[in-house]
Amino acid sequence: MSKTILEVQHLEKRFGDNLVLKDIDFEVEAGEVISIIGSSGSGKSTLLRCLNLLETPTSGDILYHGDSILARSYDQNKYRAKVGMVFQGFNLFKNMTALKNCTVGQVKILDRSQAEAEKIALENLEKVGMAPYRDARPDQLSGGQQQRIAIARALSMNPEVLLFDEPTSALDPEMVGEVLDTMTALAREGLTMIVVTHEMAFARDVSSRVVFMDKGVIAESGPTDQIINNPENERTKEFLNRYLTENK
Amino acid sequence: MKNKTWTRWLTLSFLALIFTLITPLTSTINAQDESYDQNLINEALEEPGTLKVGMEANYAPFNWSQTSSSNGAVEISNSPGEYANGYDVQMAVRLAEELNLTLEIIKLDWDGLPPALESGMIDAVIAGMSPTPERERQIDFSNAYYNSEIVLVVREDSNYAAANSIGDFDSARVTAQLNTFHYDLIEQIPNVHRQTAMDSFPAMITSVLSGKSDAYVSEAPGAMAATAANSDLMYITFDENNGFDTGQVNTSIAVGMQKDSPLLDPVNQALSTISQADRDQLMNDMVLLNERGESTGFWGDVREIWDMYGSQFLVGARNTLIIALISTVIGSTIGLGIAIYRSIPVDKKRNPISYFFYKLFDLLIMVYIEIFRGTPMMVQSMLIFYGSKLFFNIDMSPLFAALLIVSVNTGAYISEVFRGGIMGIDKGQSEAAKAIGMSHFQSMTTVILPQAIRNTLPALGNEFVINIKDTSVLNVIAVTELFFVTRSAAGSTYMTFQSFLIASIIYFVMTFVTTRLLRLIENYMSGSASYTVHESSTMPKTVERGSL
Numbered sequence: 125m126s127k128t129i130l131e132v133q134h135l136e137k138r139f140g141d142n143l144v145l146k147d148i149d150f151e152v153e154a155g156e157v158i159s160i161i162g163s164s165g166s167g168k169s170t171l172l173r174c175l176n177l178l179e180t181p182t183s184g185d186i187l188y189h190g191d192s193i194l195a196r197s198y199d200q201n202k203y204r205a206k207v208g209m210v211f212q213g214f215n216l217f218k219n220m221t222a223l224k225n226c227t228v229g230q231v232k233i234l235d236r237s238q239a240e241a242e243k244i245a246l247e248n249l250e251k252v253g254m255a256p257y258r259d260a261r262p263d264q265l266s267g268g269q270q271q272r273i274a275i276a277r278a279l280s281m282n283p284e285v286l287l288f289d290e291p292t293s294a295l296d297p298e299m300v301g302e303v304l305d306t307m308t309a310l311a312r313e314g315l316t317m318i319v320v321t322h323e324m325a326f327a328r329d330v331s332s333r334v335v336f337m338d339k340g341v342i343a344e345s346g347p348t349d350q351i352i353n354n355p356e357n358e359r360t361k362e363f364l365n366r367y368l369t370e371n372k
Numbered sequence: 373m374k375n376k377t378w379t380r381w382l383t384l385s386f387l388a389l390i391f392t393l394i395t396p397l398t399s400t401i402n403a404q405d406e407s408y409d410q411n412l413i414n415e416a417l418e419e420p421g422t423l424k425v426g427m428e429a430n431y432a433p434f435n436w437s438q439t440s441s442s443n444g445a446v447e448i449s450n451s452p453g454e455y456a457n458g459y460d461v462q463m464a465v466r467l468a469e470e471l472n473l474t475l476e477i478i479k480l481d482w483d484g485l486p487p488a489l490e491s492g493m494i495d496a497v498i499a500g501m502s503p504t505p506e507r508e509r510q511i512d513f514s515n516a517y518y519n520s521e522i523v524l525v526v527r528e529d530s531n532y533a534a535a536n537s538i539g540d541f542d543s544a545r546v547t548a549q550l551n552t553f554h555y556d557l558i559e560q561i562p563n564v565h566r567q568t569a570m571d572s573f574p575a576m577i578t579s580v581l582s583g584k585s586d587a588y589v590s591e592a593p594g595a596m597a598a599t600a601a602n603s604d605l606m607y608i609t610f611d612e613n614n615g616f617d618t619g620q621v622n623t624s625i626a627v628g629m630q631k632d633s634p635l636l637d638p639v640n641q642a643l644s645t646i647s648q649a650d651r652d653q654l655m656n657d658m659v660l661l662n663e664r665g666e667s668t669g670f671w672g673d674v675r676e677i678w679d680m681y682g683s684q685f686l687v688g689a690r691n692t693l694i695i696a697l698i699s700t701v702i703g704s705t706i707g708l709g710i711a712i713y714r715s716i717p718v719d720k721k722r723n724p725i726s727y728f729f730y731k732l733f734d735l736l737i738m739v740y741i742e743i744f745r746g747t748p749m750m751v752q753s754m755l756i757f758y759g760s761k762l763f764f765n766i767d768m769s770p771l772f773a774a775l776l777i778v779s780v781n782t783g784a785y786i787s788e789v790f791r792g793g794i795m796g797i798d799k800g801q802s803e804a805a806k807a808i809g810m811s812h813f814q815s816m817t818t819v820i821l822p823q824a825i826r827n828t829l830p831a832l833g834n835e836f837v838i839n840i841k842d843t844s845v846l847n848v849i850a851v852t853e854l855f856f857v858t859r860s861a862a863g864s865t866y867m868t869f870q871s872f873l874i875a876s877i878i879y880f881v882m883t884f885v886t887t888r889l890l891r892l893i894e895n896y897m898s899g900s901a902s903y904t905v906h907e908s909s910t911m912p913k914t915v916e917r918g919s920l
Contacts, residue, residue, distance in 0.1 A: 178803055196722065205809025215800035219822040221903075228818055229808035260903040274804075281808055 127154050128189075129285055129316060130175065130207075135184035137170055144170045146340045148184070152285060152318060157311045159327035159348070160320045162337035163363060168320040171337070172289050175318065176207045205233045208278030212290040214270040216262040222249065222273045223258040226280045234281065241280070248276040252306045268299030272306055279310075286310070288319040324367045328352045336360045408471055408638045416634040418492045423473040424449075425464045426480045426494035427456065430863025431573065433597040433658040434500035434625075435460040437479070437860035439683055443661055448479045450770060451852040454684055454860070459593070459658045460498045463517050463646075467498075467627070470642035481848045481856070486510060487758035488850075489630060493767075496635065497628035504553070512631050514639045516624030518651060522557060522616045523595045523607045524587040525580060532586055533606060537614030538562075544586040547576055554589040557616045572859065574868035577602060589616075591623065596659045601866035662864075673870040681861040681871075688857030689878045695774050695846070695853065696839035702775070703782025703839075704832060708825075710737055710783070711790030712816060737787075744784035750845040753777050757849040770851045777846070778839055789831045793824035826897045833890035837883045854878060 132150040136143070145167045152158065160168045173179040175186065177193065177200055186193050193203050217225050226245035230236040236244070249255040252272035262270055271291055278286055288307065292300040304326055311317060311330045321327060327334055327348065334351040336344045336359075344357040355361045414420035429437040429448060435458040438445055444462065445455035456477045468475035480488050485501070488494045489511065503513035524541065526532040535541060543563045548554035550569035558566045567585055570576045576588040577598050587608075590598065595607035610616070627643070629635050668676065678685070714737070718730045744752065757773040760766040768776070797820050805815030844855030854875055862871035 176807055178806065201806075201809045201811050203809075204807055207807075209804075209807035211800060211804060211807075213798075213800050215798070215804035217801065217804065217819050219819065219826070219899075229810065232814055232818065233809040256905045257903075258906060260905075261899055264903060277808070 128152070129154055131187040131190075132171075132175070133185045133187065135171070135174060135186065136182050137167075137174055137179060138182045144340055145174070145181075148342060150335070150342065150345075152316065154284075154316055155314050156333055157315075157317045157331045158319065158333045158335060159331035160318065160335045160337060161322070161324070161327055161363070161367075162343075166337040167340040168337050169289055172209075172287050172318065172320050175287060176204050176209050178209075201233075205229070205281055206284045208281055208283030208286040210271070210274050210278055210286065210288045210291050212293050214262070214267065214274045214294070216270050216274055216277070218262050221259050221261055222254060222265070222276075225262075225273060226277045229277070229281050245276070245280050248279040249273065251279070251309070252276045253302070266299060267295045268302045271295065271299075271303045275303075275306055275310075285316045285318060288317065288321070290320050290322065292321070292323060322367075324352075324364070336363065338363075408641070410472065412634050413471060413473070413638055416630075417473075417495050421474055422476050423464070423468045423471065423496065424476045424478055424494045425468075425496050425498050426478045426485050426488050427460055427497070427499035428482050428485075428860075428863065429454075429456045429458075429477075429479045430860045431500050431594070432458060432601075432662045432864050432866065433593050433655065434458050435498075436662065436864030437681075437684070438864065439680060446475060446477045449476045450478050450850050451684075451687075453687065454479070454852070454857075457658075457661070459518065459655050460500060462654055462658065463627075464496075464498045466646060467639060467642050470645060471638055478850065479852075479856075479860070480850045484754070484758075484848045484850060485628075487754060487762070489628060491758045491761035492630070493758070493761055495629070495633075496639070499628075500625050501628050502624060503626050503628075507628070510631065511628040512633055512636050514627040514629070514636060515643055516626050517643055517646070518593070518655065519624045520591040520593060521609065521623060522554070522618060523590055523592050523609050525577070525590050525595050525598055525605055525607045526587045527580060527583070528604055528606045530586060532608065535608050537610060538616060539614070541587060545584075546587045546589065547579060547585045548589040549573065549576065553618070554591075557589055557618065560616055572863065572868075573598065574859075574862040574866060574871075577605065577866055578868045580605065593655060593659065597662045598866050600659060600662060670870065673867050674873060677861055677865060677867055677870050678874060680865070681857070684857045684861070685854065685874060685878060688852055688854035689882065691771070691852055692840060692843045692854040693882060695771070695778055695843050695851070696836060699775055699778035699782055700832070700836045700839050702779040703835070704786050706779065706783030707786025707788075707790050708821075710741075710787035711794055712821075713737070714787075714791060715794055715816065715820075716812060740780075741784045741787060744781050745788075748845075749777060749781050749842060750848055752781065753846060753849045770846075770849050773849055774843070774846045774851045774853075778843065782835055782839060786832070786835060789828050789835070790824065793828035793831075794820060796827060797823050822897075826894070829890060829894045829897065833887055836886055836890070840882050840886065841879060 128151055130152040132148055135145055135148040137145040148171060160171065162168050170179060174181050181194065188203060192198065193200060217228065220228060223242065223245055226248060227238065227241040230241035230244060231238060246255055246258065249258055252275050254269060254272050254276060257265060257269060291307070292303050295303060304323060307326070308330050319331065331348050333346065334348050335342055336351060336357065338359045344351060344355060344360045351360065352364065355364060418424060427435040429435050435456055437448070438455050438457055439453065441447065441455050443457060444465065445457035446461055446465065448454045448456050456479065461477065464475055464477070478494050485497050485499060489497055532541060532544060538561050541561045541564065543565065544561065545565040545567055546558045546561060547567040547570055548558055550571045555569045558564055570579065573590070573594060576585070579585040580588055581602065581604060590607065592609070599605045599607055627639055629639065714734065716730070718727045720727045753773070756777055757768060757770070760768060801819050801823065802815050805819045843853045846853055847856035847859065858871050858875035862868045865871065
């Protein structure tokens with residue numbers, strides 16, 4: 125029924141002597157919204173960054189539709205274009221307007237015409253509510269606005285999967301909502317998303333599956349309801365208790 | 373008559389020795405009766421039929437620069453529109469005439485004369501140069517074409533105006549020209565305060581005029597010209613027992629030629645046709661020629677210099693600007709190329725062979741940067757310009773050499789500036805570019821470099837301004853840039869303040885205009901400070917930066 129997009133096998137990542145990810149096995153099906161939760165330093169972001177090769181895994185393999193993206197002959201740039209990424213720090217291209225941020229990849233990577241790229245970019249800017257600000261430059265906008273444009277930028281590439289690396293952690297509290305709303309809308313549309321987040325409400329209400337990471341391993345993973353309401357792992361319980369009491 | 377020990381040239385002298393050894397030695401010619409062996413002379417010349425003579429054209433009354441051919445001045449071949457005149461020039465005219473050759477005057481910095489001679493760019497130095505033992509090791513000198521005496525130049529209204537022995541200068545503050553034997557002579561004055569040596573006669577004149585020095589050491593003709601140009605100055609001569617003991621050093625001046633040049637005998641023969649009376653008359657004429665009317669005050673003098681040398685100043689300024697601009701552009705391109713190259717990520721494990729060649733080329737780049745940052749541009753100019761002629765017989769034009777040297781120099785500096793600029797861009801920018809599928813090259817050209825270049829513009833502008841000023845060292849390779857022109861004007865008129873005031877105003881205007889233009893470009897690259905908010909139903913409104 126559902127088809128597997130990404131398959132992570134025995135993934136390991138070291139920074140020098142420091143083993144950050146240990147034997148990670150992990151699959152992503154089309155249409156899934158996966159929340160990766162866990163305390164700081166548990167390896168969530170590193171895992172996400174390995175998924176689009178911003179970090180090169182030390183060993184193990186990542187299969188995209190069955191092909192190893194780590195193979196020497198594999199076109200990694202092409203792969204990255206299909207796996208979008210939204211960063212904690214937005215990382216909008218500072219030398220471009222909002223619109224240009226959303227068109228540059230389309231024109232350069234997907235070989236779309238300028239007109240077509242602009243049309244698609246505007247649709248996506250509209251979707252995140254930022255179309256009126258298409259001529260603004262990143263330093264002229266608030267964090268929440270920038271993050272929504274970053275989402276539009278990623279969407280404009282028509283990604284198969286969209287990775288979110290703590291997309292609201294760098295935002296002022298009053299701006300978190302607008303970004304989460306945008307993400308929720310995307311999830312409802314059926315976009316495949318992997319979200320590293322500390323927003324337990326989002327994990328609980330929007331995601332179809334939750335992955336709990338602890339000390340570089342996937343401690344527990346399963347349907348949202350099961351992980352949030354009936355965790356089996358002690359560490360998961362402890363973590364959730366702390367978070368859910370704090371955030372309610 | 374300047375006895376500089378060319379410290380900078382010493383590096384070349386070893387190479388010059390080799391050059392001398394490999395040059396087929398021509399047999400000494402037999403004394404000839406009256407006519408000259410034209411074939412032999414032509415063989416010794418770089419260009420048959422033409423006698424190329426090098427001089428500074430800023431050492432009146434021996435050689436100076438003017439803007440017309442009046443009074444028998446000769447056009448300077450490497451600075452069109454500028455003419456050389458003076459005792460040396462008139463001597464050269466007579467020599468060329470006697471030897472049946474066409475005279476070509478080439479203006480060179482004092483320190484550029486020996487290497488130019490050695491490398492064959494010029495055939496003879498006729499520049500008020502004295503044969504000293506050190507010089508005679510590298511250069512053959514003709515018989516003297518002028519003899520002189522050592523004097524002290526003082527202010528007319530000073531206590532020393534009535535002096536008649538060096539003993540009268542007890543405790544005085546005295547200076548002399550850098551790297552000349554004049555400077556060593558100062559020690560013979562009892563209790564003297566020997567001041568720091570200065571690099572030119574105009575500088576010493578200024579020092580005495582301003583009261584910073586009580587006197588400077590000079591040879592009589594230079595002193596005559598200086599006092600003729602400045603009515604506040606006079607010079608003190610000494611009779612044999614009360615003056616300086618010059619010992620071994622010769623106070624005569626002679627024509628310098630390449631070692632074992634077949635020109636030597638013909639030149640001596642030609643010189644012998646000019647009598648002592650002729651020479652004295654000629655020197656007298658030249659000193660008178662150089663004499664100015666009553667000074668019309670400081671600003672009058674400035675005006676006078678501008679009227680006389682204005683066109684030369686403008687040519688110098690134009691060349692300075694051209695060299696600085698083109699070199700900064702080429703240098704920036706080199707620097708940018710290097711910075712981009714150095715930013716390429718090469719995976720040692722994935723591509724061991726590319727990695728090896730990458731590192732090898734990287735090493736070469738590093739050597740280039742270190743060498744050109746680690747040595748003065750003046751030294752590079754000397755080595756590249758004269759060295760290429762001496763060893764590879766590559767005859768670069770001074771302008772080409774200037775562009776080459778300043779460009780590679782700028783490139784070495786700028787590459788580091790760009791490297792810093794690229795490193796200064798937030799890592800998130802390149803990660804975001806990668807994440808939408810851009811290659812390293814695409815992310816560089818569309819995201820990183822536009823930001824890095826914008827950020828390095830102030831430093832680039834800085835480099836341009838530095839280049840405008842640093843072209844002044846290029847006078848050693850005879851590039852007619854602003855500083856060289858200024859020295860000519862100052863040395864020819866003995867009005868240093870006035871000449872350098874004009875130069876500093878021109879330099880300032882050039883750098884000021886440049887920095888303003890660059891600021892405009894910076895602002896343009898920063899983008900508009902406001903943007904339009906598009907609303908479907910309402911009028912677009914403009915939001916100012918910072919209103920959020």
